[in-house]
Amino acid sequence: MELQAVLMAAGGGSRMMELTYNTHKPLLPVGNKPLIWYPLNLLERVGFEEVIIITTKDVQKMLTPDRLKLDGKMKLDVVCIQLEGEMGTADALRHVQQKIKTDVLVLSCDLITDVALHEVVDLFRAHNASMAMLMSKLHEFTETVPGQKGKKKAGEQRDFVGVDATGQRLLFMANEADLEDGLTIRKSIMCKHPSMRIRTGLLDAHLYCLKRCVVDFLVENKNISSIRGELIPYLVRKQFSKSVNLPNNKDEVEMSQKMEGQTNLEILGSCKDEELLRLTQERSCWNDHHGDMSEAYHGGKVRCYVHIMEDGVCYRVNTLAAYIEANRMVSAPKLIEDPPIHPSAVISECTQVGADSIIGASCQISDKTSIKRSTVGASSTVREKVKITNSILMNGVTVEEGCNIQGSVICSNAVIGRNADIKYCLVGSSQRIEPDGECLTQAVSCNLF
Amino acid sequence: MADADETSKQAERNTNVGDGIAVKKQDIARAKNEGKELTKDEKQRLRKEKKQQKKNKKDDKGESEHENVPLPPSQAVVQCQSQKAPSVAPSLALTPVSVCTSEKPAKSKAEQRAERRARQEADRAAKGKKGESAQQPPSGKSKAPPNELQPVVKRLPEHVQVDDPAAVRKLAKKLERQQIPVRSEYGYKVSLFSHLHQYSRKAPLTQQISIPSTVIHPYIVRLGLQYSQGIVAGSNARSIALLHAFQKVIQDYKTPPNEELSRDLVNKLKPYISYLNQCRPLSASMGNAIKYVKKEISNIPCLCKEEEAKKQLLSCIDNYIKEKITLAATTISAYAIEKISNGDVILVYGCSSLVNHILCDAFDKKRKFSVIVVDSRPRLEGREALRRLVKKGICCTYVLISAVSYILPEVSKVFLGAHALLANGYVMSRVGTSQIALVAKAYNVPVLVCCETYKFCERVQTDSFVSNELDDPDDLMVTRKGKIHLENWQDIRQLGLLNLVYDVTPPDFVDLVITDLGMIPCTSVPVVLRVKNVDQ
Numbered sequence: 001m002e003l004q005a006v007l008m009a010a011g012g013g014s015r016m017m018e019l020t021y022n023t024h025k026p027l028l029p030v031g032n033k034p035l036i037w038y039p040l041n042l043l044e045r046v047g048f049e050e051v052i053i054i055t056t057k058d059v060q061k062m063l064t065p066d067r068l069k070l071d072g073k074m075k076l077d078v079v080c081i082q083l084e085g086e087m088g089t090a091d092a093l094r095h096v097q098q099k100i101k102t103d104v105l106v107l108s109c110d111l112i113t114d115v116a117l118h119e120v121v122d123l124f125r126a127h128n129a130s131m132a133m134l135m136s137k138l139h140e141f142t143e144t145v146p147g148q149k150g151k152k153k154a155g156e157q158r159d160f161v162g163v164d165a166t167g168q169r170l171l172f173m174a175n176e177a178d179l180e181d182g183l184t185i186r187k188s189i190m191c192k193h194p195s196m197r198i199r200t201g202l203l204d205a206h207l208y209c210l211k212r213c214v215v216d217f218l219v220e221n222k223n224i225s226s227i228r229g230e231l232i233p234y235l236v237r238k239q240f241s242k243s244v245n246l247p248n249n250k251d252e253v254e255m256s257q258k259m260e261g262q263t264n265l266e267i268l269g270s271c272k273d274e275e276l277l278r279l280t281q282e283r284s285c286w287n288d289h290h291g292d293m294s295e296a297y298h299g300g301k302v303r304c305y306v307h308i309m310e311d312g313v314c315y316r317v318n319t320l321a322a323y324i325e326a327n328r329m330v331s332a333p334k335l336i337e338d339p340p341i342h343p344s345a346v347i348s349e350c351t352q353v354g355a356d357s358i359i360g361a362s363c364q365i366s367d368k369t370s371i372k373r374s375t376v377g378a379s380s381t382v383r384e385k386v387k388i389t390n391s392i393l394m395n396g397v398t399v400e401e402g403c404n405i406q407g408s409v410i411c412s413n414a415v416i417g418r419n420a421d422i423k424y425c426l427v428g429s430s431q432r433i434e435p436d437g438e439c440l441t442q443a444v445s446c447n448l449f
Numbered sequence: 450m451a452d453a454d455e456t457s458k459q460a461e462r463n464t465n466v467g468d469g470i471a472v473k474k475q476d477i478a479r480a481k482n483e484g485k486e487l488t489k490d491e492k493q494r495l496r497k498e499k500k501q502q503k504k505n506k507k508d509d510k511g512e513s514e515h516e517n518v519p520l521p522p523s524q525a526v527v528q529c530q531s532q533k534a535p536s537v538a539p540s541l542a543l544t545p546v547s548v549c550t551s552e553k554p555a556k557s558k559a560e561q562r563a564e565r566r567a568r569q570e571a572d573r574a575a576k577g578k579k580g581e582s583a584q585q586p587p588s589g590k591s592k593a594p595p596n597e598l599q600p601v602v603k604r605l606p607e608h609v610q611v612d613d614p615a616a617v618r619k620l621a622k623k624l625e626r627q628q629i630p631v632r633s634e635y636g637y638k639v640s641l642f643s644h645l646h647q648y649s650r651k652a653p654l655t656q657q658i659s660i661p662s663t664v665i666h667p668y669i670v671r672l673g674l675q676y677s678q679g680i681v682a683g684s685n686a687r688s689i690a691l692l693h694a695f696q697k698v699i700q701d702y703k704t705p706p707n708e709e710l711s712r713d714l715v716n717k718l719k720p721y722i723s724y725l726n727q728c729r730p731l732s733a734s735m736g737n738a739i740k741y742v743k744k745e746i747s748n749i750p751c752l753c754k755e756e757e758a759k760k761q762l763l764s765c766i767d768n769y770i771k772e773k774i775t776l777a778a779t780t781i782s783a784y785a786i787e788k789i790s791n792g793d794v795i796l797v798y799g800c801s802s803l804v805n806h807i808l809c810d811a812f813d814k815k816r817k818f819s820v821i822v823v824d825s826r827p828r829l830e831g832r833e834a835l836r837r838l839v840k841k842g843i844c845c846t847y848v849l850i851s852a853v854s855y856i857l858p859e860v861s862k863v864f865l866g867a868h869a870l871l872a873n874g875y876v877m878s879r880v881g882t883s884q885i886a887l888v889a890k891a892y893n894v895p896v897l898v899c900c901e902t903y904k905f906c907e908r909v910q911t912d913s914f915v916s917n918e919l920d921d922p923d924d925l926m927v928t929r930k931g932k933i934h935l936e937n938w939q940d941i942r943q944l945g946l947l948n949l950v951y952d953v954t955p956p957d958f959v960d961l962v963i964t965d966l967g968m969i970p971c972t973s974v975p976v977v978l979r980v981k982n983v984d985q
Contacts, residue, residue, distance in 0.1 A: 046660040
């Protein structure tokens with residue numbers, strides 16, 4: 001077996017608590033499919049037959065195949081973890097270490113993308129890399145975010161990503177928050193890669209191919225708790241650290257390293273069949289760089305690669321703005337093969353449903369309503385003379401007559417009273433808007449926190 | 450018993466001179482094909498049947514066919530007809546036969562003759578496009594001595610028949626059976642080379658296979674990717690990588706129940722080899738390595754336990770690498786050092802692992818020489834050779850191939866590496882090698898080719914058109930001052946980009962071949978091949 005997929009679905013969605021306080025993040029409906037359906041669909045399309053899903057107990061109950069609407073026969077191996085302490089992604093990976101027998105493909109449940117996965121995996125395979133990841137150009141969110149007054153909050157701290165001239169080798173990665181004194185780049189990196197492009201407008205898709213020895217390394221080093229926050233920057237730095245000259249007596253070095261309390265990644269990474277690999281590399285007339293006297297890859301054993309998607313869909317649904325944007329995007333036919341209007345929805349004659357709207361199963365849309373650029377969840381009821389524009393209605397929502405909903409997010413089982421006027425609001429789960437109410441740019445939810 | 454049959458047949462043959470050339474050749478063919486297994490009665494019966502068949506076919510063709518067409522093809526034509534086994538008839542010389550056998554026998558002889566002549570003219574005109582491929586194999590086959598009882602008609606390899614839709618369909622069917630995706634052709638092909646595959650590096654075969662690959666072993670997928678991206682390049686490197694991957698496959702192999710390892714493992718390897726062939730056409734050295742591995746697997750005794758068998762196979766592969774590649778390199782280097790004297794100026798072309806090894810060894814043995822590295826686009830492999838030699842401490846000069854006639858007066862010897870050595874003494878190597886050999890000959894500079902014996906190949910080729918490899922034409926695009934020239938070459942209908950990989954050098958330009966068996970002239974290659982076959 002070549003690769004095992006591990007899907008991280010235990011995150012709490014801490015940046016969109018308004019949505020996730022009632023519905024867990026992996027089950028948030030996007031285009032009337034649970035969020036976790038998108039990465040699972042990606043894996044299935046590409047040919048994976050088994051996935052290990054790491055999630056919480058509550059979500060596990062809901063992860064049955066028919067609920068997930070998966071057509072294929074992909075086997076889901078769900079592993080539960082407790083959420084008492086903050087368990088990072090690396091801790092979760094350590095938790096399932098027993099099941100991992102080959103290289104892993106780690107992805108996050110909030111990734112919606114149509115990337116050609118072979119591009120990332122080919123980099124991993126061809127260069128025998130320790131890590132290969134996916135990044136995409138950051139799209140600016142243009143939709144107004146409901147529930148947020150005034151200007152948008154200051155953007156999150158940027159990521160500085162340095163790639164080499166080919167655009168594939170990852171040389172440098174740091175978050176703005178860690179760079180207090182400015183960006184420093186080690187001279188050894190500049191000597192080896194004199195041409196480096198530093199990009200800031202990139203979104204990390206949280207899709208990583210990791211070698212088996214990296215997982216073993218994680219097991220040994222228990223102080224690493226987050227893949228994105230700690231492991232990846234460590235690997236990127238490790239590419240250029242002074243390599244330990246493996247002496248003839250490997251055992252000696254291993255012992256001395258263990259005494260220091262940290263096992264060296266390179267010793268774990270050295271395979272037994274390195275002799276033949278070295279022989280091949282010696283005889284091959286290929287080099288990844290030209291102009292200096294070193295051999296391919298500068299003799300480094302740890303290599304990190306990145307595939308940067310210039311076009312295509314790639315979203316990480318971890319904020320409200322991203323959630324809304326994703327709902328718009330998935331109505332584009334690339335990701336979902338189902339028709340936008342579910343066949344079991346009952347839509348009356350005089351309604352106008354725009355081409356870019358998605359209507360869920362068993363919906364009832366009454367006369368004289370107009371639905372534009374919106375998503376209506378399953379089992380929702382929309383009465384007469386309602387105007388819904390640019391909005392997202394989750395499952396089981398009831399909208400009485402005469403309402404006007406614009407640019408809002410209505411969570412599941414909410415009831416909007418008649419003639420209500422809702423603009424850029426976020427109505428929480430099971431909330432009730434009074435008839436003739438007017439909500440403008442506010443979040444209506446019960447105060448649970 | 451069999452010999453008596455032979456002699457009796459011979460006598461019969463000699464008495465039947467009057468029957469015409471056709472029958473004589475028929476007998477020769479029959480003698481070859483039927484062999485010793487059939488009894489006398491069966492042979493007579495078959496002979497009668499064939500005579501009948503021949504008579505029917507002769508009515509269609511008539512005698513003039515044999516007079517018009519030159520002798521060797523007609524011989525081949527007759528042989529192929531009289532063969533029992535159905536032969537795939539893709540070659541040009543055979544098409545007249547197949548066409549005319551499908552015609553009704555009712556046409557008059559004169560009409561048939563006229564038609565045939567017209568067809569032959571058309572075929573001769575089209576011959577330039579198809580190259581010598583069609584004519585050569587039949588003529589090569591028919592010249593085989595009559596006392597060798599082997600099937601003579603060989604199929605044309607599919608990789609030189611890309612413009613024949615029947616062959617392409619056959620290949621597609623075969624790949625489908627093995628569950629390997631077909632790689633699609635890319636770009637406009639120059640008409641002289643339209644019979645070869647041309648792929649794009651940006652469309653790797655991994656697009657079409659599932660990501661945790663189940664049909665193909667992951668190591669083979671990785672290897673195929675490395676071949677197509679050019680990460681593993683060079684005849685020796687490719688062979689070593691291939692054998693390494695085979696070792697991994699054998700290690701992970703588990704004999705299914707009711708199967709024998711010796712038979713099943715060979716069948717397991719076939720789709721992998723097809724896959725690698727799709728990623729990049731196999732080299733001659735890889736072909737020989739595969740033959741060796743298959744032979745070793747089939748020679749495993751049936752009673753052998755799986756673990757033992759696997760261990761034996763792994764050690765066989767290790768030995769092969771050690772003997773044929775590593776030790777051969779040491780031996781060749783020892784021979785070559787005798788030819789390097791102090792004060793020499795040695796010219797090398799591209800990056801040959803063996804030649805680099807020789808030069809580094811000679812430098813270690815304190816010979817004083819300097820090297821001129823000749824390089825050519827688009828691969829620019831000479832840069833890598835330059836780096837390795839300079840790192841060692843050797844004095845080097847670097848030129849492009851366009852300057853080779855300028856620097857040759859200063860050169861005392863030329864060392865060339867080879868991709869394969871063909872059975873007629875031609876050297877198949879990186880494109881540009883024959884150029885250098887030609888210019889060196891003109892300047893009377895000795896040309897020495899270094900090649901291990903495992904690269905010796907039984908193929909025969911006299912030109913670089915018939916069987917070659919077309920690399921990605923986009924490699925020829927170059928970026929200067931931010932502008933990519935030839936960016937939209939596909940839009941220009943009349944423009945074709947050609948990126949050849951190999952060419953063949955005639956033996957007249959090569960003065961010496963240094964192999965691990967010694968220093969031999971180019972024409973001794975068939976002798977070595979024969980000795981090797983006897984040994985094995």
